Amino acid sequence: SFFPHNLFLQAYAKFSGAPLTVNTISNSWRAPKGDVPVLISDDIVISQPAKYNADYELSAKQGADTLAYIALLEEKLLPALLHTFWVEAENYCSVTRPWFASRIAFPLRLYLPGKMSREALNRILLTRGGPPLCSLTExxxxxxxxxxxxxNLLSKRLGTSQFFFGHTPTTLDAFVFGFLAPIYKVCFPRVQLQEHLKQLPNLCRFCDDILTCYFRLTVSGHSPAGQDTADANLQKLTQLVNKESNLIEKMDDNLRKSPQHPPRKLTTLKLAAGGEQSSPLNRLSP
Known part of the structure; x- marks a missing residue:
């Protein structure tokens, strides 16, 4: 998913053990508020799973740190994330728009990606476009x-720990993962932010660990089950090719061992005088 909030909800549900069912829809107007993603429990739209808490072991100070870092992500990282996906022309035309259009029903696929791109640009300009930054380039x-x-601050805060508050993932880990995973995994033509992220190995390892442990994805982005299926199919195909090769070899051996008959001589037709073919009809004629 390209939505940080969507990934946050999925990661938080896995961290807290909340049962979560993902329903994919091609028409966002079917959502309760006309927008996706949305989390629904007992027909009520909620912000995060109720009765499930991933932060029950955190102290008051750690809870305050969580809110501070979430605010930092919203203010500092989200604008660049929106720009990378929705405003950067090359990324938008080659990755974002085709990906969304392929998953949206006609005719909304012709309208919604452009609408989301304009909304992303407007949000960036409204929140970060004031003086002294006058031009879009600035x-x-x-x-x-x-x-x-x-x-850099996130990398320094994480350090060598597995998660931000020790060995147990919390809300902050889910939030950071929701922001970093799209930047880390999506293959863009313009990768300015991705290149910087890959220079911070602890954040990359953080994403890989969550994908492997909680989403059952390998570093390459494939699930072990899917990889096993691909390997099994490849093995079956290899066996089939080997059987066909053995059959062809046997056919060649049989042809070589079979008795060779000399080629038959073609009978020639003798022509009568005058160039006409000698035939019983000619012989019976007076």
């Missing part, structure tokens, strides 16, 4: 500087 440069600074 705004872009600033939001990427802020995003890289945010990534």
């Amino acid at each position: 705004v872009e440069a600033q939001i990427y500087r802020d995003a890289k600074e945010c990534l």
